[in-house]
Amino acid sequence: WNRQNGLGKAFDSSTGFKLPNGATRSPDVSWIKIERWNALTPEQRKRFLPLCPDFVIELVSESDDLADTQAKMREYIANGLRLGWLINPKNKQVEIYRQNQEIEVLESPTSLSGED
Incomplete structure (x- = not known):
């Protein structure tokens, strides 16, 4: 999808972001416009990117604490994230985080939309 439309740049968990609040985060998947x-600048691209992604996906693994991962998602939203998916394979739930909206919880979804 992203390669076809060229609207943004996608990253994996090896990319770090320095959020406006000073926290450093590396989401499992991220995307920026x-x-x-x-x-x-070329220099900024070589380091932790000094911004919050527009979109992130966090996958809850067996070793992750769900409450900690939910707190991280709220932190992303507080720092400018537009859309985030917290995917929990164990309980087959997806929590959708959006700016200025309540968290939406989907039970066993068969597909997800990146919205706008």
């Missing part, structure tokens, strides 16, 4: 990527 191409305009935001293009606004970064």
Whole structure:
């Protein structure tokens, strides 16, 4: 999808972000609008990216604490995240985080939409 439309830049968990609150985070999957990527200097692109992603996916693994991961998702939202998916394979739930909205919980969804 992202390669076809070229609207943004996708990253895996090896990419770190320095959030506006100073926290450093490396989501499992992240995406930023191409305009935001293009606004970064070559030096900024080589380090922890000094921004909050527009979209993240966090996958709850067996070793993760659900409450800690939920807190991380709330932190992303507080720092400008537009959309986040917290995927919990153990209980087959997806929590959807959006700016200025309540968290939506989906039970055993068969598909997800990136919305706008």
